[in-house]
Amino acid sequence: MAVIGPLSRSKPSVSERGTEAGVTVVDWIDERTSLSGGGRWLMFRKVPKGTNWFYTLGSATMFAFLSQAVTGVFLAMFYEPSAISAYESVRHITNDVFMGEFVRAMHKWGSTMMFVLVFLHMGRTFFFGAYKYPRELNWVVGVVLLVLTILMSFTGYLLPFDQRSYWATIVGVNVNGTGPLIGPYLADFLRAGPEFGATTLARFYSIHMLLVPGLLAALIGAHLYLVARLGTTAPPWQRAEADPELRKQET
Amino acid sequence: MPPRRDRASRYTADRGIPGAFEGETVTRRRFMTGTAHAMSGIATAAFTLPALGFALGPVFADIEHSWQDIAAAIDVADDTYVPLVATITPGMGDAGKTTVYLRAHNEAIDGPRVDEYDEFIAVSTRCTHLGCPVRFVEASERFVCPCHGGVYDFRGGRTGGPPVRPLDRFYTRVRGGRVELGPRFSVNSELERFSPRDPGQDLDGVGQYLFPARPTARKIEGT
Secondary structure, eight states: OOOOOHHHHSOOOHHHHHHHHHHHHHHHHHHHHOHHHHHHHHHSOOOOTTOOGGGGHHHHHHHHHHHHHHHHHHHHTTOOOOTTTHHHHHHHHHHTSTTHHHHHHHHHHHHHHHHHHHHHHHHHHHHTTTTSTTOHHHHHHHHHHHHHHHHHHHHHHHTTOSHHHHHHHHHHHHHHHTSTTTHHHHHHHHHTSSSOOHHHHHHHHHIIIIIHHHHHHHHHHHHHHHHHHHOOOOOTTOOOOOOHHHHHHHO | OOOOOOOSOSOTTTTTOTTOOTTOOSOHHHHHHHHHHHHHHHHHHHHHHHHHHHHHHHHHOOOOOOOEEEEEGGGOOSSSOEEEEEESSTTSGGGGEEEEEEEEOOHHHHOSOOSGGGSEEEEEOBOTTTOOBOEEETTTTEEEOTTTOOEEOTTSOEEESSOOSOOOEEEEEEETTEEEEEEEEEEOTTOOEESOOOTTOOOSTTHHHHSOOOTTSOOOTTO
């Protein structure tokens, strides 16, 4: 019989007990949810040969969205969506609040970053032919995500409520109004009336921070599901390798 | 292959469903499913429709015509404009105000007066291209828009750039020697009055039908 050494008999170290506790917690959750299977399905996928850095543009866009969501939530703690106090509250965030200027700048420049990344991601998908069968639906979802991103930029632009925001929104709403037949109603809906009024800002704020982010998050989920379900494509310069046995048979 | 059930009959009894009543066409299971779906449909509509109505309501809200005192009639010339500040949307501070250019009716320029609202001409500064604020340039007697280069003549008619119709106007009336500013109206290239339209909406030709006026904000009856 093997003699068990005194070392392994001693009390488990702190790190061993920590690992043990972690495993227990994960097991406890997994036994009740079976999340690990789904996690493996999502994370440990087969990717084609030739997968390169261009394939990270989608994730980069998603991280830009997450950054916008997080900074946006914290900006909302100080922002007041009222025509009288909006500008003052933004000034307060920028000048007085600790790190306020930094968080606001993250949100402001992050939106431009997200926009750029969306288009790079879209360009990658287009030029790699990754929109083709069976991924057409994911392209459609992606286009809806693009439109929602544009809507986020449009509604967010008004919120600082300075001269630039105000006039840009006037112009933007009037562009909507130039659509025949439904244009006038669309413009009235955006403004909540015939003139830019006290509720216009609140309406834009609600669309910017509740309606569209909710839709974006849900559709990003659908987008990711389809990516995991259908897999990614090889870049167009990647040639399929024929089985050498098959090649012999052909010749 | 399993024998296909006779789908032709409307009656559950004929389709061999256990416990069918005579003359019964909908199974109890189908009835329950249908009821549950209808109930959830009603429940969803019960919160969706009011919320939608809440969001769309302002579009259809009636707009009261209001008249605001803006100048003494005697101070206003008929050969140039005086810029005045008027409140378009009350209750939101400076953001609810706009500049209005006012001058007295000039028969040499405007022809004969058509009605009591024609004593003074109040020109809106909202560019009819996309709504930027135009300014009146005294030297050239032109209204000029800073955004995309719209240019209008002394009467507000478009002379250059992207605008689709002349500048909007406001009804004016004189009460006790004071000029009062009333609701906005739009004009076509002949300066005929139309119910107010948003910028970018053409009023010549079929424009007035392509861009319907909102039912709640009409020009004053008979003008």
